[in-house]
Amino acid sequence: MADKRVAIIGAGCSGFTTAKRLKDNGIDYDCFEMSDDVGGNWYYDNPNGMSSCYQSLHIDTSTTRLEFDDFPAPSDWPHFPHHSLMHQYFRDYVDAFDLRDSISFNTAVEKAERKPGGGWRLTLSTGDTREYEALVVANGHHWNPFMPEYPGTFDGEIIHSHNYRSPFEPVDMHGKRVLVIGMGNSALDIASELSNRTVADHVWVSARRGVWVLSKYRGGKPADKMMMPPWMPKKLGLAIARRSIKKSLGNMEDYGLPKPDHEPLSAHPSVSIDFLAKSGSGDLTCVPAVQRLDGDGVIMTDGSRIEVDVIVMATGYRMAFPFFDDPSLLPDSEHRYPLFKRIVHPDVDDLYYAGLAQSSPTIVNLAEQQSKLIVDHLQGDYALPSPREMRKAIAEDERKHLGQYYSAPRHTIQVDFARYKLDLLAEIEAGRERVKQPVGAK
Numbered sequence: 001m002a003d004k005r006v007a008i009i010g011a012g013c014s015g016f017t018t019a020k021r022l023k024d025n026g027i028d029y030d031c032f033e034m035s036d037d038v039g040g041n042w043y044y045d046n047p048n049g050m051s052s053c054y055q056s057l058h059i060d061t062s063t064t065r066l067e068f069d070d071f072p073a074p075s076d077w078p079h080f081p082h083h084s085l086m087h088q089y090f091r092d093y094v095d096a097f098d099l100r101d102s103i104s105f106n107t108a109v110e111k112a113e114r115k116p117g118g119g120w121r122l123t124l125s126t127g128d129t130r131e132y133e134a135l136v137v138a139n140g141h142h143w144n145p146f147m148p149e150y151p152g153t154f155d156g157e158i159i160h161s162h163n164y165r166s167p168f169e170p171v172d173m174h175g176k177r178v179l180v181i182g183m184g185n186s187a188l189d190i191a192s193e194l195s196n197r198t199v200a201d202h203v204w205v206s207a208r209r210g211v212w213v214l215s216k217y218r219g220g221k222p223a224d225k226m227m228m229p230p231w232m233p234k235k236l237g238l239a240i241a242r243r244s245i246k247k248s249l250g251n252m253e254d255y256g257l258p259k260p261d262h263e264p265l266s267a268h269p270s271v272s273i274d275f276l277a278k279s280g281s282g283d284l285t286c287v288p289a290v291q292r293l294d295g296d297g298v299i300m301t302d303g304s305r306i307e308v309d310v311i312v313m314a315t316g317y318r319m320a321f322p323f324f325d326d327p328s329l330l331p332d333s334e335h336r337y338p339l340f341k342r343i344v345h346p347d348v349d350d351l352y353y354a355g356l357a358q359s360s361p362t363i364v365n366l367a368e369q370q371s372k373l374i375v376d377h378l379q380g381d382y383a384l385p386s387p388r389e390m391r392k393a394i395a396e397d398e399r400k401h402l403g404q405y406y407s408a409p410r411h412t413i414q415v416d417f418a419r420y421k422l423d424l425l426a427e428i429e430a431g432r433e434r435v436k437q438p439v440g441a442k
Contacts, residue, residue, distance in 0.1 A: 005028045005131075005133055006028065006132055006134045006378065007030050007109075007134070007136070008022075008029060008136040009032055010137070011035075011103050012041060013040065013090055013363075013364050013365075013367065014367035014370075015033070015355075016099055016103070017068060017368045018136055018367050018370075019031050019099050020097050020371075021371040022375060022378075023097070030132075031099075031102055032103075032122075034106065034107065034108035036105050037105065038094050039087045041140055042090060044057075045165070050140070050143035052143070052161070054165050054190070056166070056193055057083045058081060059081055060185055060269075060271045061080075061224060062222035062225060062361075063078070066364040068365050069368060070368075071093050071096065080216060086364075104124075107124055107125055109122050109124060109125075110123050110125055111123040112323040114348065114351075118350050119350065120133075134351070136352045136354055137351070138354040138367065141317060142317050144320040145160040145163075147313055148313065152292040152299075153293055154293040154298070157171050158310075158313065159171060160313045161186040161312055173194055174199060177202055178201075178312060179206060179308040179312070180311075181206045181290060181313050181314060182205075182207065182316070183207040183270055185271055187205065187270075187312075188213065189272065191275065191284055192274050195278050195284040197283065203283070203285070204285050205279075205286050206286075206287050206288065206289060206290055207286065207288075208288075208289040209260070210252055210259050211260055212249070212264040212270065213249075213252065213270050213275050213276055214245065214269050214270065215271070215273065216271055217273075227241070227361065228240060230421075234400075241264070242265060255276045255279045268358055269360060287304070288300045288302045289301045296308075298311070318335060319337055329348070336412045337356070339394070340384070340390040341397070342420075344390070346394070347387055352374045352377075355370070356413060357413045357414070359414075359415050361417060362417055369420075369425075372424070373427065377431070381432060382431035383432075384431065401416060401420070402414055
C-alpha cells in the first residue's frame, strides 16, 4: 500500500510522529488537525477547546522517559518539564522534520465512513470529501470529560478539571471553599495548588477509595527511572517496587488520607510532588465519596455535610470518536475498546489507532513505536494474524497488562510502556515472518 493514500486524524504527538514515519517511508498521507497548531492536549488554551492543560501544569514523566527516539529533548531541560516546554518541543519536532505543510490546520474530520470493500471516505469541516485507502486515528483520549451525576442540586459553581486553567479561571476561587472530586494526577495537582493559604479558604478532596500517592522522586532521582526493567519477571518486579514504595512513603493514613484497599501500582499511578505534605499539614482534607448535592453544601457517604462554594470534578475522560457512526467502532458501555496491540481493530485491517493507551510512564512516544507496525503493514512487509488469532492475543495482552490493576474504566487501556515496546517489536518480527509463508500455510 506504499503507493496509496493514508489519512491521519489529529496532529498531537501521536499524529505527527506517525506522519513522520509515513513520510520517511514514502507513503502519501494527509493529516487533519482541527486546531491552528500541533500539540493537542499539550497546547495550552488550544482554541479547539480540547486541551486539558492548566497554567501550572508540569508533566509527570521525566524527560529521558518521554523524549522521542529520533529527536532527543534539549540537554538543559529539567526533570519534569512545564507544558510550555512540551508544546515547543512538539513544534520543534514538526519543523525539524518538515511536517507542517502536510498538516491541514483548522480542519476537522466530521465523518469517517468505511467504503464497501475497504478504504475510507472522509467528510471535512471545509465541506470537502476525500477518499483514502487507510485511516490512522490519533485524536487522543483526554479531551472528552466524564461528569458523574449526583442527586440533588448545588447552588455554587461546578467545573470539570478539563476546564480548569488557574485558581482564578474560569472561576475565581480566592477565599472560596472548594471540593475537588477525584484522586488522579489532575486532582492532586489542582487540590495542591488551590490549598495554598493565599488561595482557597479550604480544600476538601473526595474519593470513592483510597489511593497510593507516589512521589515524583525516589532516592533523589525521578521515580520513573527506577521502574523495574522489562526483562525482570513481572511478579518479582512488582513485589520489589511495592516493598520499596511502602518503605519510602509509609502509610497513607499517616498523612490524613484514607487507607487504600489495594497494593501500590494496582492503579494508574497518582503522582504528586506536594500533595502528601499539603494533606499532612492540614491545608487540605480528604473526605469520602459524594452521596448527594445539597444546596450550599454536599452530603458525603459517611453522612457528613460540607459547605462549599465550588466543585471541581477531576473525574476523568471517556474515549470518543465523534466521526464514526458505526457502533462496532465505538467503545462499549464499560469503556472498553479491545485492539490488537492497541493499534488494529480485528475486523478492520485498514484502520489504525495511534496513542490510544494509558501508558506508564509515558504516552508521548508511544505512537512513535506503534508507527513501526503501521508502516510495515501498509508496505506489505508485515502481515496481521487472523481475526481469531488477534482476539486471542488481545485477551492474553489484557491479562498481562491489566492483571495488576483493580477493575475500573480508567484501567481498560493501561499498558506498561517498556514491556509493551518489547512485545510490539517481537510482533513486528513475527508479522514479517508471516509475510514469507506460502498462501494457506499455518
